Amino acid sequence: MRFQHHKTGTIARLAMLLMALLAFDARAIDKVIFDRPASTADHRREYANALLRQVMERTVPGFGPYTIAYADTHMERPRLFEALKEGRLVNVTAYPADARWLKELRAVPVPVDMGLQSWRIALIDKRQQERMRRLRLPGELKQLRAGVGIAWVTAASLRDNGFAVVTGGSYDGLFEMLMAGRFDYMPRGINEIFQEYEERKPAAPQLAVEDSILLHDQIPSLFFVSPQEARLQRRIAAGMESLLRDGTLERMVLQHHRGSLQRARICKRRRIDLPGKDMPAAMLARRELWLDPFAPRHGICPAETRAR
Known part of the structure; x- marks a missing residue:
């Protein structure tokens, strides 16, 4: 007992x-x-x-x-x-x-x-807008240079699908590279592009949101x-x-x-x-x-x- x-x-x-x-x-x-x-x-x-x-x-x-x-x-x-x-x-x-x-x-x-970020539109130099509207897609867009971060997943996705890519080492530096003509467009998620545009427009008057193309990379x-x-x-x-x-x-x-x-x-x-x-x-x-x-x-x- x-x-x-x-x-x-x-x-x-x-x-x-155990309960404790x-x-x-x-x-x-x-x-x-x-x-x-x-x-x-x-x-x-x-x-x-x-x-x-x-x-x-x-x-x-x-x-x-x-x-x-x-x-x-x-x-x-x-x-x-x-x-x-x-x-x-x-x-x-x-x-x-x-x-x-x-x-x-x-x-x-x-x-x-x-x-939502998989739906992408691009920042460009506004002087390139008419050219972008006339592109035959996707072939002629693939011949232009997309600017992305060197380690961004977007870079691999674009390359895998036959797009020309130029990479930059830092996020802030990419906007300077775009305005310096180092590449033709910078794809950005719809969720982020307009805030980026408004923030940087005063220092970069030629910056614009491209108005005719939508990329979807999922x-x-x-x-x-x-x-x-x-x-x-x-x-x-x-x-x-x-x-x-x-x-x-x-x-x-x-x-x-x-x-x-x-x-x-x-x-x-x-x-x-x-x-x-x-x-x-x-x-x-x-x-x-x-x-x-x-x-x-x-x-x-x-x-x-x-x-x-």
Whole structure:
């Protein structure tokens, strides 16, 4: 009897210890270190910042409290990749996906902007606009030089599809290269181009948003988490799926970017699709992950004016 009582007491204590450990894990403070923009003129992280806070708030009931801090310095893509693998200087970012990032980091397989950044229009010298309108697509556009960051996924996508590419080493330097005539056009996501244009127009009066061509490369921007942060990846994935299910993610995308979609006049542009080779088939197959800006329910493009 004493043995049975001792055994029962031991099991009870172990059960209480396990419950305490689970409670501790559920209330652990998740510490996010997000990457820093290139400069005060770089607004590319503003939407992702707002979304990340929504994700972390949405998951407080299941995962507990959190903090969000920012890396001490900006890191270009190659250095950021190495820092994410280590997880000390930065442990979360939102960036366009490529095969290596998908393999070596912890990806959250829900595009942060539902694929909006995959719809691209270009910055140009305004003196080139008439020439761009007269191009026979896609052949003559492939002969012009696209300007992109040396490590951007866009560079590989354009090259894979036969486009001429000129690369630059820094984000801010690319705008100077465009104005100096080092390349002919600079493809940018619809979600980012107009803020970039307004920010730089005063110092570059010849800068313009090209008005006739739309590129679609279907490269998703995802939250990437350090391999050292399995729990944090699970939390962000749970939050993104929750925001997707109840429509919050789509509402956020449209709330932040509807004006840019309308201003881009995508319905009247000539469209070029750029097939990608590295994206997971399962992600591409989930139609609910992708915003179709031409869908009539969004009110961006009346059916009769959809781009062809």
